[in-house]
Amino acid sequence: MIRFENVGLRYGMGPEVLRDLTFSIEPHSFQFLTGPSGAGKTSLLRLLFLSLKPTRGLVSVFGREVTGLAPDEVAAIRRRIGIVFQDFRLLDHLTTYENVALPLRVMGREEASYRIEVTELLRWVGLGERASALPQTLSGGEKQRAAIARALIARPDLLLADEPTGNVDPTLARRLLKLFAELHKSGTSVVIATHDLALMDQFDATRFVLAGGRLHVYD
């Protein structure tokens, strides 16, 4: 599904932050991405989301080599990917409900066809009472859960999440992990970047460990 071959990444004239990355992400797989702060986890997620281009090597996503893709082809690939950014990126002028429903609206679906789905997911992530709240009135943990719900709502083929349990308590972190596990069970490949060892110990998954710019895979 995803293939990296000898991928390197540098920002501007800086040193290579990722070096010689060769790995695959298979359909229906679950992997944690970990490593010390600054090791390149967010950079790797951005390569997977096609918001960064590799400086060298080959990246292929859903069977398409990503260099030279036209903007509409990039957009089509991104519609198959759900992403939870570290800074949430909720739209300020939309309510929690509208933020979560956005991927479905972008796909051209009518509100009547998804109202129940969105409402149920909001309830599942504990935001049932906050559906009509604007993002600036949500707590950090609530924003995080809204961002997670938005990433999951369209049942993407690939889910990327950057520290998705960073702002929630351990009980809620377990609940969110369960949600990711259910999504995985229904066929989505999941990549969760995290520092949280306790979280990783709760789910038997491949570990991608970044250190010194290189990736080590532990199955």
Ligand SMILES: Nc1ncnc2c1ncn2[C@@H]1O[C@H](COP(=O)(O)OP(=O)(O)OP(=O)(O)O)[C@@H](O)[C@H]1O
């Ligand atoms: N836009 C940028 N311009 C220049 N350097 C960058 C940029 N983004 C990241 N870097 C550098 O790339 C390296 C990897 O950063 P990245 O954010 O990918 O690491 P990370 O593992 O996600 O860190 P953290 O766990 O702290 O979020 C760091 O040395 C960082 O300073």
